[in-house]
Amino acid sequence: MMSMRGVTKRIRAIKFALLSPDEIRKMSQTKVITADTYDEDGFPYDLGLMDSHLGVIEPGLRCKTCGGKVDECPGHFGHIDLAMPVIHVGYVKELKKLLQATCRKCGRLLLTREQAADYMKEMENVEELGGDATEVQFVTRESAKEATKRQRCPWCGEEQKKITLDKPTTFREEGHKLTPKEVRERLEKVPNDDLRVLGIEPDVARPEWMILTALLVPPVTVRPSITLESGDRSEDDLTHKLVDVLRINQRLRENRDAGAPQLIVEDLWELLQYHVTTYFDNQTSGIPPARHRSGRPLKTLVQRLKGKEGRFRSNLSGKRVNFSARTVISPDPLLSINEVGVPVEAARELTVPIHVQNYNIDMVKEWIKRGPIAASKTGDYIAGVNYVIRADGRRIRVTDKNADAVAETVEIGFIVERQLVDGDVVLFNRQPSLHRMSMMAHEVRVMPNKTFRFNLAVCPPYNADFDGDEMNLHVLQSEEARAEAKILMRVQEHILSPRFGGPVIGGIHDHITAAFLLTHKDARFNKVETTFILSRLGMSGLPKPKIKEGDLEFWTGKQIFSLVLPKDLNLSFKSSIASKGVTNPKELREEDSLVIIRNGQLITGTIDENAVGAFKGKIVDKLARDYGSEMAKKFIDKVTRLLIGAIMVKGFTTGIDDEDIPEEAKKQIVDQLKVAAEKVKQLVEAYKAGELEQMPGRSLEETLEVEAMKVLSRAREQSGEIAGKHLGMTNSAVIMARSGARGSMLNLSQMAGCIGQQAVRGERLSRGYWNRTLPHFRKGDLGAEAKGFVKSSYKSGLYPTEYFFHSMGGREGLVDTAVRTSRSGYMQRRLINALEDLKVKEDHTVRNTADTVIQFKFGEDGVDPSRSIQGDAVDIDDVLQDVLGEEPSWKERMTFKEMTSYGLTEKDMVVEMEEEEAEEEEEPAGEE
């Protein structure tokens, strides 16, 4: 193994072929005759299914073929000579095709020489034109069809009879049964050239090999028996099946040799066929699956390979690994976004292999001497060594006792498995791994307690929360892997998502609330508060206070926030708290929702989700793009610490009383809802009287439903508006909703005002009882309440009927989510499977493995979406600013553009600029 290091060997190709009986016998180490496995002493019988020529599964024993022990011997094949040939189930369709397409007498393909040549030519053509296996199959299917149609052999003139297949394995020729033996004899006659026309490659697969005369017995390592606690042996399903085959095979041979009646022989023959069939595939349609004694169907060959739990998807495409850990996650706002807190217990188990070299041998020896549970003098964790791997590949476990002795034996060329230390690069992952940001590289911080911890800003890419989520961690084991992870997989390299070219890492929940509290309007902080907040940044010294009132010094929140911004940052955008549709700068100013950052100073505007939030944060986006990932990482680290500090100073809470609204507002809402219910009643009456105006293309009933839905949803909106009027920006719940921290105004109005119409499949509720939803209503009642309108609010509580309706709507939501996850999961699997092989070549073309060009330039312009500017290839404005920055005409345009991008007009702009000037004059005055 050691000598393999650095040598890259590759399997170039794998060829598939059918095993001939000769080959089976050749590769077989032993013939298997006895149906028994172990004798009384627990040793395998010779010529039995567990013959020790077939490999070893018990520690201590040696393989009789290769002499290897468990793990050394890969296992060897054996074979069973079948008394009578049987059909391979996997090939019945092919066999039918072959029988139909070839002459029953001379075995030639039922096509003229010209026809055959034509088909061959076409196949070559298809291949030449880059056709894949499926397309070639279309041609062969065509040729087989053509040959089947022919009634008389063009070679010997023999009249052909009709071949039918009795599923699963019986062939009939005009009712007369064809035994596998007869089938085999016929197929032996088919010449090689004729097979090629049918798409069979005779060099690797003669058709008669599809009729088995010898059955390959897989090595015991493939079907190990397990010893139960009671000492009983439990055999593998394959072994069970092989026992069945052997038994029947034996009986068949005896009966045949003894000259038993044809009927008995045939019955046994069919039974053998059944057992061999189920040995291959126990889900063959048309026959009952073979069962275990307990009634559980046996898992035979095909079942082992197939499906999600099968060999391919479960063991070959993905594997269980060492050097990994999984535990519950919890937040730690003091960690950097690219760190992960690893519990000491995990760090002790997880190791990094270190190659002992000249430069580190002394250090390594020191490590080993510490033993496997090393602690510093202060009792803190330090890394020990778990294993030492000698140059010959032997592993030595380091214990407290042997630590010193082992340390002395260490030489250059050894590998030492060192426990984790701070700064080791590990991969961190949360399922479902839907995108590449689900697995990122973090740096280790070994910590006490038993959870993995990371910065909250990294929750969005992992889609993690802390309600019990668990995550996985993998320790990289090679220098190449570490280099790759460090360069490509680190968290800061993934701030910008390749999905849409915006940030996926940024502030969440309390960060946003805190940003609002810190920067909204003229929030100010006294010396103690400011010192506390800034201490979180590890800053020493205070900036100059903006406001002085007598002896008291105050710092503005905007001033404090500006401390984490780069000094040359210029940015302006609209806050997320801006009311919908407000474009006037004056109004924006009034609610402080126009963010303007000049030279790293936040001049106006409230910092919220649009500034630092995940997915939306404009500042994060700008920094990651223009200042590099390292800078963006530092910014997020700093800003989250700062904001947590700020919210700790300010304090923040929300409760049920946040949804309190005055009595008259409640009354207004009730009145409003009454009016709406009345309107619906009128609609229903109009409908019943046949006076409702029908919508084009809708029935009367549908028209009524649409109209009623309209009225009721409007009513809900209005009640929300009324409630909203009484919930101002001082309300905690409103702050969260407007700043984008959590919740929405809809949630609030449902709590304070009215919940609104419940719907299933987008329609008002209608099912349950005959012509009504619940027995509380009259049959045929189409009014608001009877069809699922909930007029109560969450705060006031729901009436029993409303509660029932609400659960109906809620249930739909649950079902929807359940269905959606499985459906979208499958869609993604298919997408990945279809596109996984595509890559961008050096010439910018996107090609698949067959080197077919899929795109001449990725996305038509060759731009990486994660580097694009919201999808655009180049930020032209920025370039123009760089080049034309000083030109007066451009300057004018720029300010104008800036304003217009928030929907401002030229007229507003003049006001805006005047204001800005006025402010600047005022400010120094206030400072003094």
Added chain:
Amino acid sequence: MARQATIDALRKRGITKKSAELLADAGFTLETLEKVKVDRLKKFVSAKEADRLVKRISPGKPEPAKKSARAAKRPRAGAPEAPAKEEAEEETPTIPEKIAKPTALEQAILEAMHEVGRIIPMKVVRELAKKLGDLKVSKKNLKDIISRIADRYETHMIDPNESAGILSAQSIGEPGTQMTMRTFHYAGVAEMNVTLGLPRLIEIVDARRVPSTPIMELYLRRVAGEKEAAHAQGRTRAITIAREIETTHLEDVADIEVDMVNMQVVVKPDDHRMKVRGMEPKDLEEKLKKVQQMAAPKKTEGGPEKETSPLVIETGEPSFKKLHKLVEQVRQLKIKGIDGISRAVVQERGDQWVIFTEGSNLAEILEHPEIDPTQTMTNSIQEIYEVLGVEAARNSIIKEASETLREQGLTVDIRHIMLVADMMTNDGDVKAIGRHGISGRKSSVLARAAFEITAHHLLMAAITGEVDALDGVAENVIVGQPVTLGTGAVNLVYRPQGEKGS
């Protein structure tokens, strides 16, 4: 594909479509046909036709240059040197100019670009021209701008060996979990339901033959010279057309009754419904007369409703089976409209009237004289493929998928969707993402086996002696070696210092 090439080639030589197809199905290609004897051909086609065939195909006649079957599929591009006579037979369609001519400013930018010797995409050039607008920019500055843009453009390029496919698949698949399952009302048209969200996205990547809610958007052909007046009239015009294209079955406008005693079917037209659909009783009679094997409908005088007299159709012979059949036939009788379009609603959009239809039939709608074909839209990708070709289908996939995602409030870079669309349409027809489409046709046995229907792929690979070249991702993962993407695509050879190269 080869078959299609043969058919095309034969048809070029003036052979009827029927026999061309026959011959191609029999496995002939052009070359084999040249050598073949008349007697053999007679097995497949009539003697006369065979003679003609041999004459026409006989070697010597110049064969249009074609390198691949694909080129032959598009005769326009494939055979420029074909004899003029053949050209004349087919009306040469003019290829519409797809690329708008560059404006003066764009031209100036392009020229400057050439002088600088850098390349920036046309889209960026257009954008730049728009941004510069009437700004006065010196030549020097312009060149500076261009080279700076080119610098940035180059740094924004995707890296070689990037696994663009996986990136795109994840980018489209990941937001899938955030999408809704429900169908919603179509934006702006309360009357129409359309599949949206995840089901629609799945439908698109499945390349389903018919979408679950096929919808068309039709605009009226603009009438030259009319303006204000046209708008008011537009509505009536649109409604007339909508009525005209809407499929109407007899049972939609009339009550159909079975008279068991007299073994006849009585059709009672409903005046109101007839009027809504814009029909006259006269039209009905006309249509009914055309029903095959049907005795001419008789008018009976003075039915219970006096407005329109019921029509009676007799079976001719007393057979209940026949009567039953007749009733069904009469009920489903299409009296007007375009097949597949079950409903048409008129809406105003901007200054134009738009007809939204439930159901889709692009081929026939495009031939409607009053509908503007350039603005006609359908959400049936398969139909677009059949009528307008792959390129159109590809654009349609991009449009439908990105609109579905946008409607859900999810931003996905259009480049990802383009890649999926290009993959689906790569070899000339629309292939599904999945085992019946792209995944089932992968060149690697192991990759196919790992995806779905494992046993079948392995068994077939054995008898055809398939070789897995281990180029792709899945198969390399299976055998346990580095994949050929990203860092696995390159090799680094390190020669320690001091070691002499051999």
